[in-house]
Every structure is written in C-alpha cells, then in structure tokens.
C-alpha cells in the first residue's frame with residue numbers, strides 16, 4: 001500500500017487491478033495498461049471481473065440483433081460475452097491503451113474473423129463512431145478513470161440510438177461502499193486519479209448528461225454498483 005510522501009516501487013492489488021509505482025511517477029496499470037505488466041493485468045482482469053460483468057449485464061435487456069459498444073474494453077472478456085449474445089448484431093470495443101486494444105483483439109480473434117467484433121483505438125472523450133450508432137453501450141470498471149466524466153458521458157450519449165439506446169456503467173468500487181477495496185480506493189484517490197462517485201452522484205451524473213429511466217443498483221455485500229440510463233427520443 002502507498003506509504004509516506006511518495007510511491008516506492010511496489011505491487012499493490014486493488015479490485016483486481018495491479019498498481020505499479022515509483023516515487024513521484026505512479027503508473028496505474030488499471031487506468032491505462034502498458035507493457036508486459038499491462039498484459040499481465042489485463043489477463044488477470046479478464047477473470048477477476050467476470051462475475052461482476054455477469055451481474056451488471058443481468059440488469060439490462062440485450063437482443064441478438066443489437067449493435068453494442070464496450071468502452072474501455074481492456075482484456076476483451078466483456079466483448080466476448082456480448083458477442084455470444086448479439087449473434088445477429090455486432091460488438092465494437094474501444095480503448096485508448098494500445099495494450100488493451102491488442103489484448104481484446106487476441107481474446108476475440110474468432111469473432112473478429114467472423115466479422116462479429118471490431119476493436120478500435122480511441123478515447124471515450126472522442127469516440128471514433130458516428131452519432132446514434134449503438135443500441136447498448138457498456139463500460140466496466142472504467143468510468144472512474146475518465147478524464148471529464150460529465151463531458152465523456154455526453155460523448156457516449158452522442159453515439160447511442162435515440163429512443164431506447166442504453167448505457168450501463170458497472171464497477172466493483174464506489175464512494176461509500178462498505179468494502180476494504182472501496183475504503184482503500186477512496187483514501188488514495190488523489191494519488192491514483194480515480195473519480196469515485198456515490199450512489200446518488202451516479203444517478204445525478206446520468207440524469208445531468210441527459211439520460212432517462214435512470215437506475216442505480218447496488219450489490220451492497222460486494223460493493224458493486226451498476227448505473228443504467230437510456231437515451232430518450234427528445235434528445236436525439
């Protein structure tokens with residue numbers, strides 16, 4: 001765990017992520033995986049986030065013809081799960097880490113060959129997709145790293161289909177959760193750069209960005225959270 005006035009070389013395990021730091025130059029392998037350690041972290045997250053993914057996706061309805069985007073696709077396991085459901089549709093993944101883009105492509109090579117999955121390099125702040133493209137956008141264990149949450153939520157809103165496109169934010173950590181990982185993350189948020197929101201703040205974030213039918217669901221025992229919102233037709 002971080003101690004004293006700076007970071008010394010170390011490995012820390014937090015919510016399935018590996019944080020590697022050296023004094024004054026913390027590199028967080030969860031926020032932007034790089035190099036061999038990034039590859040290791042992505043491999044680890046593919047299994048450690050699997051149950052959380054299933055729980056979060058259980059709160060939304062998906063149809064087999066849906067066009068879906070996974071933002072911050074990381075190691076690519078969520079893209080695989082979505083592709084298995086959207087048998088007549090297509091799943092896109094986007095991530096600003098070269099390592100994550102490569103890992104997601106590797107995990108989904110079969111789906112990519114079949115034309116069912118496409119992975120792009122890009123930031124949530126400037127998504128490489130046209131307006132109104134997606135029936136569903138998923139974002140797993142990533143939104144707390146986004147550089148401008150209100151603006152980035154509007155950018156996601158832009159690419160969603162008006163009149164029913166759905167966004168689901170899923171995380172195993174949030175402000176106020178009664179878990180050791182959440183308390184640890186809150187304590188060191190200023191060093192890691194995480195923007196942790198409470199349950200109410202998640203609701204406000206979605207509502208203020210224009211989403212309707214907003215729901216924030218907690219799995220209190222595990223400290224998991226899921227925020228769901230739809231793009232209404234009036235805001236198209």
Ligand SMILES: C[S@@+](CC[C@H](N)C(=O)[O-])C[C@H]1O[C@@H](n2cnc3c(N)ncnc32)[C@H](O)[C@@H]1O
Nearest residue numbers: 031032045072074095096097100123124140142
């Ligand atoms: C903790 S990992 C989660 C990966 C995957 N969603 C999962 O659940 O295993 C966060 C991912 O979000 C990506 N990410 C963070 N900020 C981003 C941004 N501004 N734009 C695009 N991707 C971002 C990181 O590169 C990383 O791959």
